[in-house]
Amino acid sequence: MSRVPETETSPEILEVAALVRRTLDGDGAAFGQIVVRYERRVLTLCIRLLGAVEDAQDAAQEVFLRAFKYIHRLDVQKPLEPWLMRVTINVCRDLGRKRLRRRITFPEMTDPDEAPAGESGNPYNGLAEEQQKQLLWKALQRLPDKERMAVILRDVEGLTTSEVAVILESSETTVRSQICRGRLRIKDAIDQMTGGQP
Amino acid sequence: MTCGYSRDVLALYVEGDLSGQSTLEVTGHLMSCTECDRFCGQLQKSQALLKSLRRTVADAGALAGVRRGVLSQLDRVQETLPWTIRLERFLMLGFRRWKYAAACVVVMGVLTALTVSVDGHRQPIQTIERPEGYRGWVSIGSPGASKNVYIAPDAYRTFSETGKFPEGTILILEDAVALQVSVKDSSFTGGWGYFEFTGKERSRTADQGNCRTCHEARGETDHVFTQFYPALKVRRG
Ligand SMILES: [Zn+2]
Numbered sequence A: 001m002s003r004v005p006e007t008e009t010s011p012e013i014l015e016v017a018a019l020v021r022r023t024l025d026g027d028g029a030a031f032g033q034i035v036v037r038y039e040r041r042v043l044t045l046c047i048r049l050l051g052a053v054e055d056a057q058d059a060a061q062e063v064f065l066r067a068f069k070y071i072h073r074l075d076v077q078k079p080l081e082p083w084l085m086r087v088t089i090n091v092c093r094d095l096g097r098k099r100l101r102r103r104i105t106f107p108e109m110t111d112p113d114e115a116p117a118g119e120s121g122n123p124y125n126g127l128a129e130e131q132q133k134q135l136l137w138k139a140l141q142r143l144p145d146k147e148r149m150a151v152i153l154r155d156v157e158g159l160t161t162s163e164v165a166v167i168l169e170s171s172e173t174t175v176r177s178q179i180c181r182g183r184l185r186i187k188d189a190i191d192q193m194t195g196g197q198p
Numbered sequence B: 001m002t003c004g005y006s007r008d009v010l011a012l013y014v015e016g017d018l019s020g021q022s023t024l025e026v027t028g029h030l031m032s033c034t035e036c037d038r039f040c041g042q043l044q045k046s047q048a049l050l051k052s053l054r055r056t057v058a059d060a061g062a063l064a065g066v067r068r069g070v071l072s073q074l075d076r077v078q079e080t081l082p083w084t085i086r087l088e089r090f091l092m093l094g095f096r097r098w099k100y101a102a103a104c105v106v107v108m109g110v111l112t113a114l115t116v117s118v119d120g121h122r123q124p125i126q127t128i129e130r131p132e133g134y135r136g137w138v139s140i141g142s143p144g145a146s147k148n149v150y151i152a153p154d155a156y157r158t159f160s161e162t163g164k165f166p167e168g169t170i171l172i173l174e175d176a177v178a179l180q181v182s183v184k185d186s187s188f189t190g191g192w193g194y195f196e197f198t199g200k201e202r203s204r205t206a207d208q209g210n211c212r213t214c215h216e217a218r219g220e221t222d223h224v225f226t227q228f229y230p231a232l233k234v235r236r237g
Helices: A011-024 A029-051 A053-070 A080-097 A129-141 A145-156 A162-170 A172-193 B008-015 B022-030 B035-055 B059-077 B083-094 B099-113 B153-162 B208-217 B228-234
Strands: B125-128 B138-144 B147-151 B170-174 B181-182 B194-197 B203-205
Touching: A011 A080, A029 A053, A029 A080, A029 A145, A029 B153, A029 B203, A053 A080, A053 B059, A080 A145, A080 A162, A129 A145, A129 A172, A145 A162, A145 A172, A145 B035, A162 A172, A172 B022, A172 B035, B008 B022, B008 B203, B022 B035, B138 B153, B138 B170, B138 B208, B138 B228, B147 B153, B153 B228, B194 B203, B194 B208
Parallel strands: none
Antiparallel strands: B125 B203, B138 B147, B147 B170, B170 B181, B181 B194
């Protein structure tokens, strides 16, 4: 699901195009199906960008309502996902500015695709898990918006550089330099907070 | 790095973002440079911490909350779509439906005058461009010698179905001397903006009140003189 379909006429594109047309003809249930299809992807990204689940829920709602409003601008020949991700990024950026102060409550759920978080794989053994999250969160918050978005899309969402460029509407070269600056800044911030001794 | 190696290259290297050739070069360098090797080790740690965010995913309860929230608000959003958006939709969908092609030409002219930002924040409309091609719209009445009143097709359809003028409705009264235009938009006092083109001017700003007073007082349906338009009388009574 995290991959942008490559062929132009993938079944996904055809199905979504049909849903979009029905939505534009006033069929609310069709839009409901679009929501169900993408809600996990959108909400998860919101949580990763905003930290607090309630904020993320508000943001995800706003994403879908905006999508509903502007759905006629969508090019149905192209996959919907990058467009939705772009809307998500914009909504979270707006909301993030307003609500930075809120407490962070990353819900810990184990993604079946990921190896369980065994102690052996944990890079910061000395720190309690909660502290690590706070550490990471602070490091992320110190990044300029664009670098944070690029790094999260590339390293957390696992998209390719070119997919990230599509979503952020910029060039691959720009994205590469944002990713590389972002990674270095995160490392520096963490080093600083842990006194250089992780 | 004291060896002259760039940190940027290493930051790309640790996640496999370099080309095959460059990757080989860096791997070779790391074997002989402890400073860069250590730096990469630390980078990998902070990257691992970053990637631990992947374990954060939305749970079913939170998802259900979002879905409920969205679905319960769709009707409201649909009903309060600003007329700029309705016009846009009309325009874009209109291209696919040949019968509206003529109307689109006009709408285009009007649309260019609007300030619509990608995010949908918009300014109230102050100015519209002189409409063209409206004679291809639905003609709803000729209330006097050489006077004709037109309405855009989608608004006409909505009115005949519901008896209400939707947000974004454009009405045009043309006579020998002037072109008078009204646009339904809730950002105007009274719900309608009035514009008058008397000469050859390309665009007009909204009239500040004279038009409205008379329309509010005597127009039969929502400030419109439907009492004079046979085509709109269907819904009366
Ligand atoms: Zn070196």
